[in-house]
Amino acid sequence: MEEYQQLIGVISLTMGVAWASGLNLYAAILVLGFAGSTGGIELPENLQIVQDPAVMLAAGLMYAVEFFADKIPGVDTGWDALHTFIRIPAGALLAANTVGDVTPALQLAAGIVGGSVTSVTHAAKASTRVLINTSPEPVSNWLASISEDVAVFGGLWLALNHPVLFLIGFIAFLFLLIWLLPKLWRGIARIFRKIGQWLGLTDETREAIEDPSALKGAALHPESTAASSSQSLVDALQGLDTMHKSGALSDMEFEQAKASVIAKHELA
Structure with missing residues (x-):
């Protein structure tokens, strides 16, 4: 029974880190680093690097930058585009390091699955922001950004303290993405088609x-x-x-x- 609970905990942590990295990588690192350094949770040895004060300071500074950039219409989309090359590899790396002392094959498998989860979460976030930016008012950007931050902090807390509940919510999230992403992409295609018409490119x-x-x-x-x-x-x-x-x-x-x-x- 104890081994089963430990396995559920590892899976929850792996998926939680990957999912949170797709929304806000720096917030995810801060949560893990704070939880590990204060003794709230014992992180796997390979993941304990996030407890290092230098890592937490860097993550805190970048979180502060993202906190403001993520709330400015247009800037948030550019920020998301840039972080396509940051969040996904980092999410895969963090996920691979959550599984502890295992074989390289299992660690690689965790990285592959974690990177995939991070990529779809990042795609949903970035696509939603593109559609939100069609509205001229900034309030929707603020609400979306704050909601994402709250989701990261709350989701990781749930993954660390109530792994079964988190995994149930995570599965529901995946089904929602399967339904939502095609609609988001069609909406984005319409936006780019309109832009092409306005610019005379179409x-x-x-x-x-x-x-x-x-x-x-x-x-x-x-x-x-x-x-x-x-x-x-x-x-x-x-x-x-x-x-x-x-x-x-x-x-x-x-x-x-x-x-x-x-x-x-x-x-x-």
């Missing part, structure tokens, strides 16, 4: 003719589709239906696009 009419997947933008803006009159109504509606079924178009967007295509066809 020609909606040419895309509608050459690529059926680009029909959405052209159908929603019928004034730009005069040159595509040669495309039959059936082909246009089939393209819209395909995009609707794939999830690229919401129900409302599909109905608006269909009405626009039909109206344009009747006028032609």
Whole structure:
């Protein structure tokens, strides 16, 4: 029974460190370092380096910088982009060092799984921030940043003190990500498509003719589709239906696009 509890504790710590690193790496290091240095928990030998005062000082300084950068619209997205190359490797390294004195193969496996968890958590955070930044007000950025910090501190406390509860919540989090990430990425694709249109880098009419997947933008803006009159109504509606079924178009967007295509066809 004791070995079983120890195994659950190790898994909880490994997943907790990896998950927290994807949200706020420096906060995760501070929590581990503080818990280990105050005797709140005995960290694995390979992870005790985070208790070093120099490591905690560096993590504290970087956390202070991130605390402000993470709350400024636009700056937070740039910060997340930069930390793609920092959070994921660091999360994998921390996860690999949580498993204690084991074989190199198990340590490598923990690093691989931990790096994967960190990457998807980081992707969810960064994607959410891109969508939040479409709103001009800063309050949503502040709320998102504070919520992430609270989640890191609370989640790691739960992982260290109540590993079973943390693992249940962690599994629920993974299922939520499976459902949420495709929606976030589609939203980001729409944003970049709009930016391309504003900058004149995307020609909606040419895309509608050459690529059926680009029909959405052209159908929603019928004034730009005069040159595509040669495309039959059936082909246009089939393209819209395909995009609707794939999830690229919401129900409302599909109905608006269909009405626009039909109206344009009747006028032609």
